[in-house]
Amino acid sequence: MIRILLLSLAGACAAGIGLGQAQALRTRAALLLALRAVLSQMMDAMLLASMPLPALLRGLGDGGHGARRAVGMAMVRAGEILETSPDLRFQAAFLAAVGEQRAGPLRALRAGDLEALSPWLALIGEGGRDQQRRALEGATAVAERLEREANAQLPAQVRLCRTLGLAAGAALVLLLW
Amino acid sequence: MSDWRDDLLRYLPASVRRRAQELSEAQAQSVVEIRMRAGQRVEFVTDRSGAFELDWRPGAPEVQSTLAALCDHSAYARQEEICQGFVTVRGGHRVGLCGRASVQEGRIVGLHTVGSLCIRIARPILGAADGLMPALFDASGRPRSTLILSPPGCGKTTVLRDAIRQLSQRGQHVCVADERSELCAVIDGVPQMPVGSRTDVMDGCPKAQAMQMLLRAMNPDWIVTDELGRAADAQAVLDAMRCGVAVLASAHADGLTALRSRPELRGLMDAGAFSGYVLLQRRGRIASRYDARGEALHEA
Missing domain, CATH: 3.30.450 (Beta-Lactamase)
Structure with missing residues (x-):
């Protein structure tokens, strides 16, 4: 009886890992979409309202839920880091904030996503309005591309992860029986 | 610290x-x-x-x-x-x-x-305008529009800032057209300098436009601004005075002769816009005072 229970548990774990991977892929796409929304909000606040960066970042934590809230809270945290260490740049503060939340909802973002955004994030908060427009447009375009790629790969990858997880679970049960 | x-x-x-x-x-x-x-x-x-x-x-x-x-x-x-x-x-x-x-x-x-x-480094000096305050009211306590003159670095802004605080403490509604954020140093809507609780600040806005907006919207007893220099500034000062609002302002000049040589500001003198002029020397000390016609009232 115990053997059957242990085997079932092992199978369920393998299947769960597969399903978890599939969910992480969905979350990554949602986070990239949320990042685009936040960047667009930043562009409006910077260029239309000339809002200073710390106040702007504080405001990004309001509203939203799920991925949008997670990205907003990372921005709020980046603002806090910038205010305590003004000699840091926005990019460093944002990466530190994301790093702190990697154990949380932002863990679905890949290191490659942040690397691709890096050149544009480095320009945020530095220079005049034209530079900010270019930086935010550049970052938005990269986020959009990553999100499109993620969405395009999503169905196949989700299917693969789910199938592999379930197959691994079943195989484990059969092998250990 | x-x-x-x-x-x-x-x-x-x-x-x-x-x-x-x-x-x-x-x-x-x-x-x-x-x-x-x-x-x-x-x-x-x-x-x-x-x-x-x-x-x-x-x-x-x-x-x-x-x-x-x-x-x-x-x-x-x-x-x-x-x-x-x-x-x-x-x-x-x-x-x-x-x-x-x-x-x-x-x-x-x-x-x-x-x-x-x-x-x-900005340092508000409480009491810097003590010498100026009597010049801002006539014998019956009515406000007298005043122009503070001095060369750069003599403390015009410090004196003006303390005058804002003291006017506000006397119950006057003071509106400040602070084009360069020097007088009140507003950050996130809050003045960083001690300018009194009855002071409203239009921050970062060109002086002439700010004065017109304050006049229309804020019902001031006093409008205070720093460094008059453009013809539009002079016109806005005249508009405020015609509306019965007292103006306290400053301008770069080392005396009335230098002020008259500036065509944008000469019109203000000719129109008798200010009831008095105060010339500062180093560290905000009053060197001379003049009446509306430019006659010396007091030599330090």
Whole structure:
């Protein structure tokens, strides 16, 4: 009886890992979409309202839920880091904030996503309005591309992860029986 | 620790921060400027006509990072100020900038590769306007519009700022057209300088427009502004006075003769716009007072 229970548990774990991977892929796409929304909000606040960066970042934590809230809270945290260490740049503060939340909802973002955004994030908060427009447009375009790629790969990858997880679970049960 | 260090230290490079922390209270109180130039030693200028230097020489990137930090990484929101060659930072300290200007159609649209910063420490001096206050009211207690004159560096802004505070404390509704954020140093809507509880500030707006807006919207007893100079400023002062609002303002001039030589401001004198003129000498002390016609009332 115990053997059957242990085997079932092992199978369920393998299947769960597969399903978890599939969910992480969905979350990554949602986070990239949320990042685009936040960047667009930043562009409006910077260029239309000339809002200073710390106040702007504080405001990004309001509203939203799920991925949008997670990205907003990372921005709020980046603002806090910038205010305590003004000699840091926005990019460093944002990466530190994301790093702190990697154990949380932002863990679905890949290191490659942040690397691709890096050149544009480095320009945020530095220079005049034209530079900010270019930086935010550049970052938005990269986020959009990553999100499109993620969405395009999503169905196949989700299917693969789910199938592999379930197959691994079943195989484990059969092998250990 | 003195106030300027509380306001500024965290924005400055580590070497400057360390040296500033080592200053005694008396030394810190005597610092009036911090000058950073790319490739040169950082200089602390004191009010005793002296200076002491750091061994450390910042490069251009350090100067630019310091500026970015002083601007809260929001240079885009301070572009108009930067194009005028300065930014006012938390605490009301004014940072003068030198760099390479981008000019389009004769207008400065940006200042790049900033290589020099001159951080002027702002210190409100309570009581700086004690000598001026009696000149602002007539015998029956009615406000008298007054123009404060002095060459640069004699304390016009300090005197004006304290006059705002004292007028406000006397129950007057004071509206300030603070084009360069020097008088009240408003950050996030809150004046960083002690300007009284009955003071409203129109911040960062061209003086002439600000005065018209304040006149229409805020029902002031006094409108206060710094450094009149343009014809539009003079016109706005005349408009305010015609509406029965007293104006307290300042202008760069070392006397009434110099004021008359400025065509934009001569009209104000000819129109008898101000009930009195006050000439300041070093450290905000009153050198002379004049009536509306420019006749001397008192020699210090």
